[in-house]
Amino acid sequence: MLLIGGIVYMKKLLFFAVILFSMGLSRGYTHTQDDPTLVDKIFVSPATVSIPYxxxxxxxxxxxxxxxxxxxxxxxxxxxxxxxxxYDDGHYVGNITGWHTVEVVYNVEHEDHVHLVTGEASVHVGF
Structure with missing residues (x-):
């Protein structure tokens, strides 16, 4: 009985180890420098805009x-x-007059560090 319980426990442990290992591999693989979908630049549109208060x-x-x-x-x-x-969808509301900067940020996770890629736009809020 003890032997069967130990085998079941080892199977569960192996199952979770495989899942954790595969998650680590896929995470590292999808964020390598050779990945063609790696974000290098971000452009924000409109780049400059004026809106009323x-x-x-x-x-x-x-x-x-x-x-x-x-x-x-x-x-x-x-x-x-x-x-x-x-807001998270890029919706901006101008409640302070003047020139302001809107920035979008994307975190690129590497195996040993996180690299931020940003893009900017300017908005003028007037009366």
């Missing part, structure tokens, strides 16, 4: 690999703005 605009992020090929279905890690409100 309390107005809004939708920014879009376009990612490209090191060969200049556009990466389809790109989802940035997060958006941020020097002032105003920016």
């Amino acid at each position: 309390a107005g809004d605009v939708y920014f879009r992020a376009y990612a490209y690999d090191k060969d200049g090929n556009r990466i389809e279905n790109f989802t940035p890690t997060f958006w941020q703005a020097s002032a105003g409100i920016i």
Whole structure:
């Protein structure tokens, strides 16, 4: 009875070890320098825009690999703005007047470090 319980325990342990090992391999593989879908540059559109106070605009992020090929279905890690409100979908609301910077950020995870790729746009919020 003890032998059967030990075998079942070892099978479960091996099962989880294989899953964890494969997750580590796929994570490392998909973020290597040789990966053609590695994000190298991000462009934000519109690059410059003016909106009235309390107005809004939708920014879009376009990612490209090191060969200049556009990466389809790109989802940035997060958006941020020097002032105003920016949502995860690139929707910006101008609640502070003046020139502001909107930035999109994408984290590229390597085996030993994280590399941030960013893109920027400027927005002027007026009265």
